[in-house]
Amino acid sequence: MSDETLLSARGLTLSFGAIPALVDVDADLWPGEVLAVVGESGSGKSTLLNVLSGRMAPQSGVVWYRDPARHLHDVHAMPQPALRALHRSDWGFVHQNPRENLRMGVSAGGNVGERLMAHGSRHYGQIREHAIDWLEQVEIDARRVDDLPRTFSGGMLQRLQIARTLVTHPRLVFMDEPTGGLDVSVQARLLDLIRGLVRRLNIAAVLVTHDLAVARLLAHRIMVMQRGRVVESGLTDQVLDDPQHEYTQLLVSSVLQA
Amino acid sequence: MTSPATGYNFAYLDEQTKRMIRRALLKAVAIPGHQVPFGSREMPLPYGWGTGGIQVTAAVLGQQDVLKVIDQGADDTTNAVSIRRFFGRTAGVRTTTHTGEATVIQTRHRIPEHALREDQIIVYQVPQPEPLSKLESSRAETRSMHGLAEYGLMHVKLYEDITRYGHVSISYDYPVMVNRRYLMAPSPIPAFDNPKMHMMPALQLFGAGREKRIYAVPPYTEVKSLDFDDHPFRTTRAPHCCALCGADDSYLDEVVTDDKGGRMFMCSDTDYCETRRAQGHVGPEAMAAE
Amino acid sequence: MLQTQGLGKQFLLHLQGGLRIPVLDHVDLQVQAGECVALVGPSGAGKSTLLRSLYGNYRADTGHIRVRHEGEYVDIARAEPRLVVQVRSRSLGYVSQFLRVVPRVPALDIVADAARDMTQAQARARAAALLLRLNIPKRLHGLPPATFSGGEQQRINLARGFIGRHPILLLDEPTASLDNANRDIVVAMIREAKQDGVAIIGIFHDTEVRDAVADHLYHVTAMQDS
Numbered sequence: 001m002s003d004e005t006l007l008s009a010r011g012l013t014l015s016f017g018a019i020p021a022l023v024d025v026d027a028d029l030w031p032g033e034v035l036a037v038v039g040e041s042g043s044g045k046s047t048l049l050n051v052l053s054g055r056m057a058p059q060s061g062v063v064w065y066r067d068p069a070r071h072l073h074d075v076h077a078m079p080q081p082a083l084r085a086l087h088r089s090d091w092g093f094v095h096q097n098p099r100e101n102l103r104m105g106v107s108a109g110g111n112v113g114e115r116l117m118a119h120g121s122r123h124y125g126q127i128r129e130h131a132i133d134w135l136e137q138v139e140i141d142a143r144r145v146d147d148l149p150r151t152f153s154g155g156m157l158q159r160l161q162i163a164r165t166l167v168t169h170p171r172l173v174f175m176d177e178p179t180g181g182l183d184v185s186v187q188a189r190l191l192d193l194i195r196g197l198v199r200r201l202n203i204a205a206v207l208v209t210h211d212l213a214v215a216r217l218l219a220h221r222i223m224v225m226q227r228g229r230v231v232e233s234g235l236t237d238q239v240l241d242d243p244q245h246e247y248t249q250l251l252v253s254s255v256l257q258a
Numbered sequence: 259m260t261s262p263a264t265g266y267n268f269a270y271l272d273e274q275t276k277r278m279i280r281r282a283l284l285k286a287v288a289i290p291g292h293q294v295p296f297g298s299r300e301m302p303l304p305y306g307w308g309t310g311g312i313q314v315t316a317a318v319l320g321q322q323d324v325l326k327v328i329d330q331g332a333d334d335t336t337n338a339v340s341i342r343r344f345f346g347r348t349a350g351v352r353t354t355t356h357t358g359e360a361t362v363i364q365t366r367h368r369i370p371e372h373a374l375r376e377d378q379i380i381v382y383q384v385p386q387p388e389p390l391s392k393l394e395s396s397r398a399e400t401r402s403m404h405g406l407a408e409y410g411l412m413h414v415k416l417y418e419d420i421t422r423y424g425h426v427s428i429s430y431d432y433p434v435m436v437n438r439r440y441l442m443a444p445s446p447i448p449a450f451d452n453p454k455m456h457m458m459p460a461l462q463l464f465g466a467g468r469e470k471r472i473y474a475v476p477p478y479t480e481v482k483s484l485d486f487d488d489h490p491f492r493t494t495r496a497p498h499c500c501a502l503c504g505a506d507d508s509y510l511d512e513v514v515t516d517d518k519g520g521r522m523f524m525c526s527d528t529d530y531c532e533t534r535r536a537q538g539h540v541g542p543e544a545m546a547a548e
Numbered sequence: 549m550l551q552t553q554g555l556g557k558q559f560l561l562h563l564q565g566g567l568r569i570p571v572l573d574h575v576d577l578q579v580q581a582g583e584c585v586a587l588v589g590p591s592g593a594g595k596s597t598l599l600r601s602l603y604g605n606y607r608a609d610t611g612h613i614r615v616r617h618e619g620e621y622v623d624i625a626r627a628e629p630r631l632v633v634q635v636r637s638r639s640l641g642y643v644s645q646f647l648r649v650v651p652r653v654p655a656l657d658i659v660a661d662a663a664r665d666m667t668q669a670q671a672r673a674r675a676a677a678l679l680l681r682l683n684i685p686k687r688l689h690g691l692p693p694a695t696f697s698g699g700e701q702q703r704i705n706l707a708r709g710f711i712g713r714h715p716i717l718l719l720d721e722p723t724a725s726l727d728n729a730n731r732d733i734v735v736a737m738i739r740e741a742k743q744d745g746v747a748i749i750g751i752f753h754d755t756e757v758r759d760a761v762a763d764h765l766y767h768v769t770a771m772q773d774s
Contacts, residue, residue, distance in 0.1 A: 030630060081406045088408075103414070107421055110414045117417065118410030124420055124486040146421050188651040217650065221629050235604060235629040242606040246562035253563060 004066060006031045006172055006204050012051055012061035021047040022058065023228040031171065032202040036219035036236065038209055038251070043225040045208045046176060052206060053093060053174045054083050068171070088118055092165035096177040098157040101164065102149050108135060108160055109145040115168045134163040138193060155186035159193065166197060173198075175207045179214060191217055212255055216240055224248045262350030269316040270348040275299055279317035279472070283463060286474035291436030292404070293387050298470040308341060308366060309467025311383035315364045318379060318463070319345065324352045326360035331368040331509070331526035338366075357529050367430075369451040371508045371530040374460035376477060382445045384466040387473065389433040389443040409441050412484060420489055429494070435482045436475055444481075450493045450509050455481040498523040501543035503534035549716050549747035550602065550640075551578040555611035555625070557594075557601055570771045571597045575611070577749075577766045581715070584738065584748040586762035593770040595751045596645070599718050601625075602749065603642045604632045615640055615716060638664070642718045643709030647701040649694045655679065656689040659707045671711075678707040681737075683730055699725040710737055717741065719750035723757050735760050 007029040014022040021044045029035050037045045050056035052063055054075045063075040067090065075083070087093065095101050102111055109131040113121070121127050132142045138159040140152075149157055158178065165173065178194065179187040195218055198205055209215055215222050216236055223233040224247065232245040243249045267273065275297070282296040301309040319325065325345055329337040333355040341364060342353050354360050357372040366383040374380060390400045393411050403409065412433055419426045426432075432449040436442045444455060445464060455462065455475060462475040475481060485491040499506040501522045508530055510523040522543060525531035535544070555575035561567040571594040579585045587595040600606040602613055608625040615622050617639040622631060624640075636642070650658065656675050663671035679689055682703040688696070693704050702725045709717065719738075723731045731754065738748060738761045752758035758765075 033630065033633075080402075084402075084406060084408070106414055106418055109421065110417050113417060114410050114414050117413035118408060122413075122485075122487045124417060125488050127417065127486075128421075192650075192652045220633050234607075235632055237605050238607055238629075241600070242559075244560070244607065249562050 004070065005029060005064075006066055007052065007206075008064045009052060010062055012048070012058045012063070014047060014051060014056070014058045020044075020228040022051065022061075025061070025225075025228070025230055027052065027206075027223065027230075029172070029204050029206060031204050033221065034198060034205045034207055034219040036207045036209060036215035036222045037225060038212060038215050038222060039225035040210060040251070042227065044228040045210075045225050047228075048225070049174050049176055049206060049208045053087075053091065054078070055093075065172075088115060089168050090171050092168075092170040092173040094158075094161055094165055094173060094175040094178050096180045098154075098161035101161045102157065104149050107146045107148060108140065108152075111149065111160060112163050112167055115164065119168065130167065131163075134167050135160075137197070138163045139189070153186075155182055155190060158182065158190055162194070162197070166201065166203075169201060171204060173203050173205045175205055177209055178207070179209075179211070194218060212240060212252065224251065263347045266348045268321075268349055269319045269345065270302075271299065271313065271316045275313075276317045279313055282472045283314070283317065283474060286463070286472050287461070287476050289440070290475050290479050291434075291440030291442040291473060293471040293473045295470055296472050298467045301467065302344075303340075305468035306385065308337065308364075308383040310465030310469075310472075311364050311366070311381050311467075312341060312344070312465075313467060314381045314463050314465035314472065315345065315362060316349075318381070319349055319351060319362060321349075321351065323361045324354050324359055325349075326354050326357060326363045326529075327365075328363070328368060328370070328527075328529075329366040331370075331511070332528045334528060355529050356533070357527075367446045367448075368509070368526060369447055369454045371505075371525070371527045372533075373454075374458060376459040378460040380458075380460050380462050382447075382462065382464045384443065384445040384464050384471075385468070386431075387443055387464065387466040387469050387471040389431075389441050404440060407439065409435075412441060413486075416484060416486065420486070425489065426485070426491075432491075433484050435484060437479050438482075441484075442473065442475075442481075448509055449483070449491075450495050452481070452483045452491070453493060457481075496523055500525045500531060500534075500541050502541045503531045503539045503544070504541035505531070505534055505539070549579055549581050549616045550749065551614045551621075552576060552602070553612045553614070555598075555601065555608055555613060557597060557606065557609050572601065572608075572768075573771060575768075579716075579747045579749050579764075581745045581747050582742050583763045584742055584750060584761050585764045585766050586758045587749065587751050587768050588758070588765050589768035590770055593768045595768045596720055598768055599642075599720050599749065599751060603640065603718055604636070605642070639714055640716050640718070641709050641712050641714030643705055643720060643722055645702075645720045645724065647693065647705040649692070649701070651694065652692055654690045655684065655693045655696075655704050658693065658704060659711055662708045663711045664713065674711055675707065678711055679704070682707055682733060697725075699727065699730070702726065703730060706734060706737075710741070713744075713746075715745070716747045717749075719748060719752075721751050721753050723752070723754050731757060 005028045009027040012022045012025040037048055039045045051058050057076050065073045065075050109128055112131040112134050113127040116127055132145050135142050135145055140156055140159055179190050207218055219236045222236040222239050223230050226247045232239055232248045240252055243252050278297055282294045286294045301312055327338045327342040329335040346353055357370040362379050364381045388400055393415055394400050416426050430448050431443055431446045432452055434442050434444055457478050459477050461477055464473045483491040496510045501524050505525055508525045508527055511526045513522045513524055515522050552575050555572055557572040558568055558570040589595055601608050604624045613624040615624055615635055617635045622635050659675035660671040684703055693701050706722055723734050735757055
């Protein structure tokens with residue numbers, strides 16, 4: 001039984017001038033699993049996400065992606081059109097700030113339906129039905145399907161972004177601090193939602209977060225980064241309960257318990 | 259017919275410029291609906307007055323051609339008259355107001371009612387060649403979208419219209435899909451005229467002088483107005499017949515006749531109306547116009 | 549079903565200047581199907597550490613932890629994280645001492661989520677039955693357990709551990725916060741599991757419980773600090 005990774009990265013290295021953002025980073029992701037990348041500011045975790053998703057090119061190293069037909073693609077050697085098409089179909093990207101991924105002047109239904117329309121959906125009624133269905137799945141009142149996102153709260157915007165991203169059933173989702181900046185109760189709701197969706201839809205995800213509790217809740221595996229290097233990685237509960245590396249021990253012991 | 263003035267090259271433009279424009283036209287015809295950049299020249303009239311259309315016409319015009327120029331369907335407005343005179347003076351070609359007699363028709367914002375033939379060329383004056391311009395301000399981004407055929411954004415706009423108004427609110431310059439590949443701005447012709455573009459026997463050329471773009475629809479090309487399966491594209495026209503000739507199938511202009519709210523609906527296409535009247539058709543207010 | 553060989557573990561506390569605390573050394577234990585092994589020893593000797601190591605929650609430094617998984621043996625001490633996840637999903641269950649509370653999720657769903665090989669409806673029915681058996685009344689099933697008492701939380705934890713019907717089950721102080729009545733229910737559940745062929749390793753603070761369910765004892769001795 002072959003155990004094929006969905007995404008594989010080897011030797012990723014990237015510096016911004018004299019500042020090393022990534023130093024020889026490897027990463028693997030299998031279908032249906034969630035990998036958390038944790039670290040403090042400046043650890044390189046967001047840079048890693050950008051490089052893995054093809055948004056930023058490494059100075060050395062390679063990122064391989066296996067498509068549904070099981071062909072391997074070098075993400076950074078792919079032609080732009082192919083990468084863009086990938087981001088609209090098989091991949092998703094959830095930004096920390098939902099406004100970066102939403103059209104604020106377009107109704108909620110239009111936002112969710114856009115990917116469908118980009119894929120050739122031409123039936124207004126069906127697109128709207130689909131959009132309403134997804135709004136309900138992310139716990140947004142279906143009656144708001146025609147409302148502009150300008151009228152939504154921060155938590156709702158984030159949920160709308162998630163609906164918009166998942167509507168084409170991507171196999172791989174990149175998430176950059178999806179709960180960052182939200183009130184605690186809103187965070188809890190959002191995490192619960194993400195947890196349920198990821199499990200139900202068998203989505204693989206790379207989740208960048210500074211919050212260890214989020215990693216524990218959502219991720220099967222975890223990678224701890226410090227100054228561009230992966231200092232420790234493994235099973236989430238093992239790394240968090242029995243940290244081996246000095247930095248991991250520091251991170252874990254620094255978290256306040258409410 | 260005006261006698262040609264001396265000191266001008268045929269049709270005003272120098273041969274090198276015409277060659278450059280023709281190259282752009284060939285490329286445009288080869289890729290229906292795709293916007294081809296061209297070295298738009300400074301013409302003796304400001305941008306927004308048809309410089310693009312004039313340059314295209316100048317490039318395709320030959321000694322034997324018969325030129326018709328219309329503006330909003332009329333041969334007798336200032337714009338149409340000026341341009342017709344311009345070519346009369348710089349090319350010495352025969353001009354006409356009859357659609358059927360012309361070999362080249364330059365138009366601003368209308369397609370003639372009279373069906374065009376294979377031996378005719380229609381040149382459209384285009385203010386804004388980019389159909390996505392109101393939705394995406396970055397030209398680099400719209401170029402990518404055309405290159406990748408990523409037109410979801412335009413459908414989102416139509417979706418929003420239907421959500422807000424129950425129907426698509428675009429009444430002119432209604433975006434079309436050309437040859438099932440490129441999204442195109444047909445120029446500010448009324449949506450009513452869009453169906454004429456589909457499988458038209460004549461060659462359709464589009465020139466935008468200020469934006470420096472040329473595009474084309476070759477004869478017998480599929481041109482489909484964007485819509486949804488359950489909200490199909492529909493043409494609209496004023497529910498009247500022409501006051502002068504009685505036509506009920508032409509696009510009508512609404513003319514205010516007095517300051518008491520009186521109004522008349524007349525064919526926008528003056529040649530069409532005159533021809534019908536010459537054939538004996540009479541509209542309800544034919545007497546009053548005379 | 550589960551067998552350790554030369555299992556050893558120490559804690560290396562970088563933040564305390566590299567302090568080494570050895571906890572486990574040369575642990576060789578095994579448990580068969582239908583059997584229960586109780587870990588005994590003084591407080592702080594490393595019983596909980598041993599149990600967590602068996603589950604992969606703690607990292608073993610030396611030795612092997614062989615767990616029977618789909619007809620073969622997987623060494624938890626060396627296996628890739630993905631494989632450990634699979635083993636935990638199908639073959640190895642664990643009931644910790646404290647319920648780690650997930651916000652917003654009702655008690656019933658916390659238990660039902662751990663069920664395997666049944667439909668959602670079946671899982672919820674089974675979860676409800678288990679909770680009721682453990683004296684968690686129906687009116688609490690729809691509430692998130694964050695505000696429940698320690699004993700109630702532990703019983704939800706137990707329900708979650710037992711619903712998975714794993715062939716191997718690790719229990720860490722399963723009756724610690726329970727009154728006598730609930731304690732007896734848990735004993736009965738353990739006995740039933742053993743009859744079903746489940747292999748159990750447990751830490752039982754209560755000697756009566758231990759005597760009621762354990763077939764063998766394994767002594768965990770405290771190690772000297774180095």
